[in-house]
Amino acid sequence: MNRERMVNAALLTLLLGVPLWAWATDEPFTITLATRVAILALAGVGLNIALGLGGLVSLGHAAFFGIGGYAMGILASHAQSYTPLMESPFLLEGTKSMPVIWLVALLASALAALVIGALSLRTSGVYFIMITLAFGQMLYFFSISWPAYGGEDGLSIYMRNGFPGLNTLDPIQFFAICFACLAAALWFNARLVRSPFGLALNAARQSPERVETVGLGTFRLRFVAFVISGAITGLAGALFADLNRFVSPNMFSWQMSGEIMVFVILGGVGRLYGPVAGAALFITLEHVLGGISPFWHVWLGFLLLLVVLFARGGIVGLLAGRRVAHD
Amino acid sequence: MTDPVLATKGLTKSFGAVRACHDVSLDLRPGEIHAVIGPNGAGKSTLIAQICGGLKPDAGRVSFAGRDVTHLPTRARARLGLARTFQISALAMEDTVLQNATLGALGAKGARAGLPGLLGDALAPGDLRDTAMAALERVGLAEHAATVTSALSHGQRRQLEVAVALTLRPRAFIMDEPMAGMGTEGSQRMTAFLDGLRDEAPILLVEHDMDAVFALADRLSVLVYGRIIATGSVDEIRANADVRKAYLGEDA
Structure with a gap:
């Protein structure tokens, strides 16, 4: 077992252990914090596939996070008001079922990534950053100006959505759902890295010319990675909305894109468990420092500066040392 | 003719x-x-x-x-x-030698399959690995298969460039200074190797x-x-x- 695996196992144990301990000592707020970590880490896992593996610096992942959130908000709001989404040409009703909402969130955000990716992946470098940012902002302003689903005020959902066989209102059970989603995404990410696709994508980040010279298309590789990445972040958005029982245009804001990127950079770009470490540290700082001063972001900024300057591998890199290529 | x-x-x-x-x-x-x-x-x-x-x-x-x-x-x-080797190595430096050679094998296969598989292990025993290892053996890099490419000497990187080209089983090689950065001995070995290669496919x-x-x-x-x-x-x-x-x- 190499050091990175030990660090990963420790992170997972911590993320599982803290809420279990909070459950045993009846501290539901701590469980909610851990749930936030799991969900935001999931959003980070999504971004890390584009950013870490594909080298695609997307500053617009809030677009997918928001689409996932609104997929949940729109479906659940129709279900709670007993009004169908549409009646013709066929009847489409809302739903309070998590699995259905997740599926819709995954598909909707994948579709959005398909369109955004097809256009923005024709550019690179700073232009790619700007165009993804622009798409995110477009959706942000669209959600503000769309009165049907709350506009600026957002949408409140009174009851958390249901999952067959579980009581989702119980914090520890909802945490378990989110943790399972995160674990599934991490497993998939690990598989992806080892796969032929992952090998080619990773090479395309390091040497695009080489990949083209062996007959593979870099655009196609990045495009598929971007869609997968967007879909995973979209799923996180649906869970995030369910956690808060609230969706608002803020989920689309560029600050949200920035936060997701901060999780990845803090934790370690391209490291499998980087987003988990990053989101955990972020939420811990927000909770601890935020209690002391409302200006805790100053300290976050300082920390981020230190990581970028002195620990390029982020927290995981600091603890586990240099990345070892897989055997 | x-x-x-x-x-x-x-x-x-x-x-x-x-x-x-x-x-x-x-x-x-x-x-x-x-x-x-x-x-x-x-x-x-x-x-x-x-x-x-x-x-x-x-x-x-x-x-x-x-x-x-x-x-x-x-x-x-x-x-x-058409297989090309680069003058300034365009290899994936963070990856291992085997991963770089596998990329070539993947490209040769991808000509038919389209997108490389999302699941499955790229380095698992099988066609890809066999093709990659065979190419590494031919250029004399087999024992460095697990080495990270950035740790190779300039001459070894040239050998790896040639190995990646070999995995493509090409109809023609385009080689941009394959001897650059090699010592006399390495250069002679490469010369002998290319000498035999021309029967497989012509070399520019x-x-x-x-x-x-x-x-x-x-x-x-x-x-x-x-x-x-x-x-x-x-x-x-x-x-x-x-x-x-x-x-x-x-x-x-």
């Missing part, structure tokens, strides 16, 4: 006022090593980029494997069987190492200021007065 595998006709490319490539016509016949030599700045890299697809010529055509490939992108030419060789060029080349083309001033056998080129003046004179 058999048809050439690769041919350029009237290739011309300018960068502003600089004519980097001027009416270049050459061909590569089955079983031969055709060396292109010329002083620095003669337009060798521009020529290679146009043959492989990185640069669009202003005028002229490139045909390969019986097709006009002038307007095909790099990856399509690679799929037709751009090289500065004159010993290697004279030992290997069936034909030579001399490129000066973007023009081919002479093409012929080693003896013919040695005897050519223009070439002596333009190029060999400086070296000898």
